[in-house]
Amino acid sequence: MLTLRCPVCGIDADETELSPGGEAHLTRFGPDASDDDFHDYLFTRENPRGVHFERWRHSYGCGKWFHAARCTVTLEVFGTYSAQTTEPPAGIRAVIAEKRPGWSWRGLS
């Protein structure tokens, strides 16, 4: 059972306090989107073996959404951060780059 620190209220929350929300940093496609773009937005998800960015909600705590960067293989948590962002912040990326040399994601590293 994972523990993630909610960046909003600062609590180390047990997984039972949290609700998973799937992949983070999706771009919403709306009425003008092509069929392919909209299909990918709805259904296509990354399923990495390693570093992953996820949405979580502190459902049985402060109720706020946040993002977590963690390793799907070792369950190592590189950090949690605000949900109000479109990409992982530099601090999180630096932690990942240090622990997983050579890592990159959507042109970021």
Added chain:
Amino acid sequence: MSTRLPTLGRLIDRSAPVKFRFNDRHMQGLQGDTLASALLANDQMLVGRSFKYHRPRGIVAYGAEEPNALVNLGHGARLEPNQRATTTELFAGLRATSQNHWPSLEFDIGAINARLSRFLPAGFYYKMFIHPRPLWKHVYEPFIRQSAGLGRAPRRADADRYEHFYHHTDVLVVGGGLAGLQAALTAAQSGARVLVIEQTAHWGGRAPVDVTADPDRSHVNGKPVDTFVEQTLAALRAMDNVTLRTRLMGAGVYDHGYVLGYERLGDHIPDADGPRHRLWRIRARRIITATGAIERPLSFAGNDLPGVMLASAMRDYAVNHAVAAGRRVVVATNNDDAYRTAIVLHDAGIEVVRIVDARPAGGLLTDDARARGIRVETDRAIVRVKGGRRVSKVQIGSQSGTGGALDEVACDAVAMSGGWSPVVHLWSHCGGKLLWDAAGAFFRPDPERPPLGADGAGFVLPAGAANGETDMASVLRDAHAAGCAAAQAVAGTAPDTAAPEAASTPEAPLDPVWLMPRNARADLRAKTWLDFQNDVKVSDVQLAAQEGYESVEHTKRYTTLGMATDQGKLSNINGLAILSDALGQPIPATGTTTFRPPYTPVSMGAIAGEARGPVFQPLRRTPMHGWHAENGAHWEPVGHWRRPYAYPRAGESVHGAVMREVTNTRANLGLLDASTLGKIVVKGPDAGRFLDMLYTNMMSTLKPGRCRYGLMCNENGFLMDDGVVARIDENTFLCHTTTGGADHIHAHMEEWLQTEWWDWKVHVANVTEQYAQIAVVGPKARQVLEKLGGMDVSADKLPFMAWADGTIGGFDCRVFRISFSGELSYEIAVPAGRGMAFWQALVDAGADFGAMPYGTEALHIMRAEKGFIMIGDETDGTVIPQDLGLDWAISRKKADYLGKRAQQRRHMVDPDRWKLVGLETIDGSVLPDGAYAVGSGRNANRQAVTEGRVTSTYHSPTLGRGIAMGLVRGGPDRMGEVLTFPGTDGKIYKARIVDPVFFDKNGDKQNV
């Protein structure tokens, strides 16, 4: 026979006899006994029957690894099956019965299976019960059910109480033996918070027992081991940062240092107050597993007979409980440790007739034994143990032979030792990997591949025998090192102390012995047990390998090796050694099966904890709940709420009540408790813009004072909720949701606000429980409100789809002129605390107008008569608003809303989608709910083609006939067509497609 010895017995109190019953035999044990030791003291070696062959089974082990001595414990509401006698502490009045036999333990019909054993080989069930198929249901399945399962399931509700307990600690130490205590002390010296848990009632583990064989050469820091245990315990008890708990088993290790512990508080004192078991939910930053090791049986023919016991167990019973497993004992071993058993028994006056040592030259303790006059034979094997319900003699031959007997000795007990296996379960639960240790012939934790925590570092630290250490000095050094490592990790500093100095009897290495004798003949291998509880023999594993099973996981399931309640604690290594040999590969190439929690079984009560009965799921009650109960409500669960389904009167059926409630509401006046409807306030400068995205309709154009019915879809386009939105002021909306939707629609709003449109200035609040809401419905609704007096509720002042604040009958309220029934209707919200008084005022004032409360079923019928959809009936997560003819509620002006793009996808605009229609049976009967309309022909899977289904169906008292709604392919274009619905009752129902609005199509009744 097994008896109580005049000497030894460090855990018993000879002055405190304890009476108990086993299979209705009255017996007496001593304070400090386990049920197992007390049974042995009463010469009760036979304790059960094996699962498959119903072979007689005796006590084989001393602790949690026991596979045989499983009993039904207690009776009535405290009956619990499959309790291990070895871990059951004796108490006065204990009642136990043996399992898996009929009619009696001594005489068992099922034992005939043993005669058939050559017809019941590995994989028997898979091979036998496949064909012919028709026999499965009436022959095979009943047979398997009859023979499945051990013990008796309790028939009554559990009389005991259980609870969960949460604990956070820096370091958790599992195991209170020498290693655990030392590791805890070292870790605690750094100031870290340390929790030490021990599954038995005693501290110190097995070291105090082992040194009994040779006290002169054994000491820690120059003192006896017992003294060291006492001093370490005293030091730990004196530290504020240390918590010590016995009878608390480390059941499982999970991600990020989460551990489940199982504390047995009341099992040994059944009449005590408080919970019986407690499930500890522990979060630890580092976990030290000082879980010791388990001795392995030896594989020789007849090793399952009662009287054959692990050598260490025989020593434990003697030293701890002064119980000798036999009067004439043969010891069989491949290592030095079993000599300790021979020496202890010999010194206590038991005749040790042979030590059969498989090693060519014996070991370092061989001379000690011989000096006592014990006959030791090396390079020897037990060829076969003979006996019926108990060992009677042993044949001895050459270990390198095939089973020729050189000698035969009479005895009544056999002590066996095949070496020791570290308890690596907790290390492995969360992904810790293992190394094969060739010298010790066991798997031990691989320090390079520990389970990893949130910080990316290993969080489990094995210590002592659990880490593959065997002699006392290295166990203590290893434990000290584990304590230092844990301290360093959690406190950033390790204590500046040294490991205790210890000395114990030196030992010679063991010889791996996986079969005795090494080349045993087939008839012997077919009598050589690996798994005692599940009756898996050496020959079964060899057969599996011969039939092509190479994976240890597959072999386990095929043979059931290690699948019994002991989960292979004794059989695991021996079984995979046999498999490896049969496959011609080294043991590490075969690997182990997966270790899964719990380490030993945990009671169902402990898992449930307090969550049973009314506490299992808290009930939500409206302010008028009590009134409904007093007035005969027939309840319907809706989410966590209970809503009145109807209010049947004396002598009235529920259906009759529903019919009366509908009729009365349409003719006079009905009152509905609508408090459970979701109420969400959406507020802020961007509230209108936000709701335009959430609803398919345009909400931003709604005028303050007005209401609008709205639909909410998800991004897939599917309808997820509906309700009336009221605009309170320029910046404020009140959104009504369905009863079941309040929480998840609120969450849905929060999600979009927090994760997509976080710069929009909007707040949402779920105020569902802040208000009681009452629907006042029917032709006389206005009259009753006017009678109570207050605000103007006339059609001019408060037209349909308007709302207003005011007072009625002196109650501050907000009145919504909305209708879900097609009647003149006011939904009136008052503060929750005023709800009951307002309800009572309406009931009292309504008496003159024929007011009656109505329930959810009358509500459903009235909405169906009007063709209004119900989320969850007409929708199921695959239905879009366009399917339901709700295009009028979808704004075409808006550039975007959630679901808009999805509703343009090809499948969503398919003209063949099933669409909402009304259905009228030809004969006026009620269509079965969920029935499918069948068309002509067959689909690609050769099934009848379906072309629609019933979504809502009722008897309408208003129309005096059955009415229904349904989704039908091309439905709205097929008005007047008759569809065929086969019912599950065998009848064929015919129904005509009609307009879904059955009643008052022009809305004359509501617009008055």
